[in-house]
Amino acid sequence: MATQKKDLSASVSKQTNSERIQVLKTYKVFIDGKFPRTESGRYYPLLDQQGKVIANMCLSSRKDFRNAVVAARKAQVNWASKSAFNRSQILYRMAEMLEARATQFVDELMLMGCSKSAAKQEVEQSVDLLIYYAGWADKYGQVFSSVNPVSGSYFNFSTYEPMGVAALIADGSSGLLGLVSIIAPVIVGGNSAVVLASYTKPLCAISFSEVIATSDVPAGVVNVLTGDLDELYTYFASHMDVNALVYQNVEDSLLEKMQQSAVRNLKRIKKLEAAPSPYAILACQEVKTTWHPIERIGASGSGY
């Protein structure tokens, strides 16, 4: 099988001595900070435009998804309790790692059908998006939280908290930007995520997992699966320990089925805007209002 695989990096291969056999990369999935194969042992061949096999991608199973949710749940509390400043630095680190490996991502995007200029632009946009959301980590709370003017001798404030574990369906039409634009706003707010990568453009998702793995993102905060949405959507929508189902672009008929399955635990279903926006962060947040009395008598203002 491996001999059928096309060279991943055309530019590198040209320079190699023809005697040398290139080492090809095996694409696996990313669960709990590790790179296992799907437990199901199933795969699907990813073909290039000439019909040649680029890679054998993992066809993730329900069990893989459940394992990923367990990892995400375990990681979430610790991730959310990190300081916002720390989360900001970690997202910034992801941008640094992606920038440093830009050529690899450009090559992968081209392999999956992108033009060189489009690929380059997509990688640059992805890096910039990570920087954008890194900056929001310790600001969205300031901008959107409130100290409420209570009519009585109480002090209270409303702040944003992560929903918990989010199941993400990356936009199938893009290899990298769709993935980054759905992961970044979800995790910057303290959620953990299980992401299903694009079926037809999955290479970058696994390479991006390597970026995540080397950016001090704690294991389990982001888990990345490759596979078939038609097969997995029902588990994404019905899992009782998933708090939110997040997507950017899903067919109506599929969305309807997911909405129905999500009713069981009143899972929040959120369509994220792909454009950079703090509202994309807020989409996966809950508002909590915290009260305490103050020692002030006669401040009650609900009279006439």
Added chain:
Amino acid sequence: MTNKKAKLKLGNTSFSYAPAPESTSHVNIKSQYDLFIGGKWQKPSSKKYFTTLNPSTEKEIAKVALADKTDVNKAVMAARMAYETTWSKLSGKERGKYIYRIARLIQERAREFAVIESIDGGKPIRESRDIDVPLAAAHFFYTAGWADKLEYAFPQREVSPLGVAGQIIPWNFPLLMAAWKIAPALATGNTVVLKPAETTPLTALKLAELLQDAELPDGVVNIITGAGETGAHLVNHKDVNKIAFTGSTHVGKLIQSAVVGTSKKTTLELGGKAANIIFEDAPIDQAVEGIINGIYFNQGHVCCAGSRLFIQEPVYDQVIQKLKDRISTLIVGDPLDKNTDIGAINSKEQLKTIKKYIKAGLEEGAEIFQSACSVPKEGFWVKPTLFTGVAQSSKIVQEEIFGPVLTVQSFRTVDEVIQKANNTPYGLSAGIWTDKGSKIFNLTSQMKAGVVWANTYNKFDPASPFGGYKESGFGREGGLQGLAPYVQFN
């Protein structure tokens, strides 16, 4: 009906409370109410009427129209027409002035509304007079001011209203819930079809009279009465853009399921099973008052009631004793008596539900304590009840009872109680009692709940968002954040 037997014990002396009934002379309830559609009172196409009872006497108060599918359609059409022709064309400034008018009229007629709320729903006049009605007025007043300031609520975004909002409210805070629903809908430019609960329709219908007095344009708010079926017609109506529901998690899920595949937005404010946690370093007497208020306020018919009490072991015996002493002084009886602490259970059906849970608690081997007070012969009553010796897995610990029934568990460590408190599918509210500031911040941030009270409980305010995590629903009501469920970004 009086509370002749209610006594307060102080040392060896005990005092009886003389009855102190609220006057009903200024209250005007008609014998029959039609549907309020398009600014007019209209006979139901079903030609059917149902009765609303006084739960403290089981006597009929009035007959109320039953809205069927045709009536629901009429109401939605009236709301649509009002949206297209008047309300969406009105500036925020003018919308706001109408809402201010409503607030003022409620304040002027506050006592009448309070008495009707207590007669129709069974809650003590002290609560309807001091909490429900003033809060409802305050809610309209607060929200009115947002109508012409929406651009400040959503930075960098232009918003527009959704259209027609279908709103279904429960029987525990009838007028207050109507205010929570109607005020933000109107302020953001939507029109409304509101369905009050079938056991407590009267204050909503009185509100309709008041909307006429306010000269609110016809059809901007329509109020239709009926039971679950009427609500279902409203939820399923094709021309409704928004469903806002407060009620049980079970019905909330049915509604969420019914809107699948439509573009309808939903806000669900559902059930709860809140933890109320008391630490050994808490101000104990203050905490005991808070626990009593947390569970026995409004007969425990409160979605955010502090129904699961967790006491840290060193103060367990002390707190239990003080709770029992305090429970014994609570006056159960005539909702219109100003001395009454706990009024009537809202309906026969709810009484049955609560009794079923008390039986389940006993069957599971929990130890029960109930006040020795007497209750009137007629009407629906439950004495304030406390269960000890329960487990996390007990039915009465897991499920929402919606009555004056408190379960008590003990704990040793902070981590243990956080885990126990969050171990429920609900996530509406929580309470923390401790004198230590750092512990308060730790605990309040760890509670998976939308409202957390520290050293207080069951406090509500129009400027303060309210709503749940997890299966307690989604969306917020009140405050700046309470506007979002009624707008869309352009």
